[in-house]
Amino acid sequence: MTKVAVLGAGINGLTCAVKIKEKYPNVNVVIISSEFTPNTTGDGSGGFWYPYHCGNTPQELLCKWGGETYKYLLRLWQEGGYDVSLLPMYELYREPTELRVNLWASQVYGYNILDKKQLDYLSGLYTVKYVAGRTFTTFIVYPPTILAHLYQRFQAANGQTLQHKIVSLKDKILEDFDVVVNCLGLGARDVVPDDKVHPIRGQISRVLAPWVTNALIDEDSGNYILPNAHNCILGGTHQRNDFNRGIVDKDTDFVLNSCKQLMPGLKNATLISHWAGLRPGRECVRLEPELRDGKLYIHNYGHGGSGLTLFWGCATDVLEIFDKHMIQGQKQNSKL
Numbered sequence: 001m002t003k004v005a006v007l008g009a010g011i012n013g014l015t016c017a018v019k020i021k022e023k024y025p026n027v028n029v030v031i032i033s034s035e036f037t038p039n040t041t042g043d044g045s046g047g048f049w050y051p052y053h054c055g056n057t058p059q060e061l062l063c064k065w066g067g068e069t070y071k072y073l074l075r076l077w078q079e080g081g082y083d084v085s086l087l088p089m090y091e092l093y094r095e096p097t098e099l100r101v102n103l104w105a106s107q108v109y110g111y112n113i114l115d116k117k118q119l120d121y122l123s124g125l126y127t128v129k130y131v132a133g134r135t136f137t138t139f140i141v142y143p144p145t146i147l148a149h150l151y152q153r154f155q156a157a158n159g160q161t162l163q164h165k166i167v168s169l170k171d172k173i174l175e176d177f178d179v180v181v182n183c184l185g186l187g188a189r190d191v192v193p194d195d196k197v198h199p200i201r202g203q204i205s206r207v208l209a210p211w212v213t214n215a216l217i218d219e220d221s222g223n224y225i226l227p228n229a230h231n232c233i234l235g236g237t238h239q240r241n242d243f244n245r246g247i248v249d250k251d252t253d254f255v256l257n258s259c260k261q262l263m264p265g266l267k268n269a270t271l272i273s274h275w276a277g278l279r280p281g282r283e284c285v286r287l288e289p290e291l292r293d294g295k296l297y298i299h300n301y302g303h304g305g306s307g308l309t310l311f312w313g314c315a316t317d318v319l320e321i322f323d324k325h326m327i328q329g330q331k332q333n334s335k336l
């Protein structure tokens with residue numbers, strides 16, 4: 001029986017594990033991870049569909065992976081019950097900026113570069129003078145719900161899990177596995193090792209503000225306001241090469257004060273919590289097969305600020321690589 005180890009139980013590891021196990025029920029799939037939901041990076045994230053801080057990942061790939069994920073979220077939204085919200089988002093600039101239409105614009109609804117009249121209206125709403133921007137309709141998930149859903153799907157398909165910290169891809173625990181799917185996020189930095197992987201620290205606050213019904217990103221200040229099915233996320237910081245997962249008071253002040261400045265009504269929002277996480281930054285998402293000592297490794301890491309935007313499409317590509325491996329195995333067996 002083929003044995004597959006999926007390293008990492010974040011949004012990427014879980015999705016790959018679900019796709020492989022559901023397509024190949026007779027393959028033994030084990031997720032090996034130091035942390036599981038609700039303690040992964042994705043659990044604390046904004047859950048916002050938006051290609052963001054993912055280095056120079058080619059637009060064609062963002063279009064393919066992001067487009068597939070957008071369609072998957074649309075299906076969940078249509079089914080209901082998964083805490084997926086659909087809402088307009090505004091990406092706004094204080095400084096004059098020439099905006100080009102992104103290639104992925106074809107994958108989303110309602111994509112428009114904003115004209116002066118719309119910008120003046122939004123400047124009136126948000127008390128900041130915006131001079132450029134774009135809008136589209138997008139999805140925001142409540143991350144713990146989607147992660148729990150994928151985890152349950154994996155368990156229902158008889159997938160196995162093992163809590164363990166991997167030190168290297170030569171870890172003894174991996175010896176028995178035919179294929180290793182590497183979705184370690186930032187962990188890939190030490191385990192692969194891959195020094196292109198680095199943290200992009202993000203600190204956010206969660207508040208109750210049910211009157212906020214659209215998403216906003218202020219690209220010049222770095223602030224964002226993301227309402228989900230249960231609360232509203234106020235962000236945020238983007239500190240490259242900062243490994244600190246603790247809450248920093250200066251960042252809390254920045255997040256709360258500048259979001260309240262943008263949207264004064266937030267001064268009446270009830271504060272729920274603060275959180276800091278490390279985005280797995282990389283110059284480009286790494287999604288490719290690698291043969292090491294005769295064993296197939298499928299790498300899928302380095303999604304930066306876009307793990308919740310690309311996960312479904314990336315897992316489809318991982319599954320395609322795995323499919324080829326299985327077909328090759330069948331051909332070899334039939335020759336024997």
Ligand SMILES: Cc1cc2nc3c(=O)[nH]c(=O)nc-3n(C[C@H](O)[C@H](O)[C@H](O)COP(=O)(O)OP(=O)(O)OC[C@H]3O[C@@H](n4cnc5c(N)ncnc54)[C@H](O)[C@@H]3O)c2cc1C
Binds near residue numbers: 013035186236
């Ligand atoms: C503040 C903030 C806001 C964000 N907002 C958004 C957003 O709105 N939209 C969006 O698309 N993205 C957002 N992101 C980014 C998103 O969270 C990540 O891209 C995504 O979580 C990456 O998923 P992953 O599965 O690759 O990695 P992770 O979620 O980090 O999972 C990695 C897994 O590997 C395990 N692991 C790591 N090292 C080891 C090891 N040595 N041994 C065993 N297991 C190991 C971990 O325990 C974990 O289970 C945000 C991130 C932050 C910090």
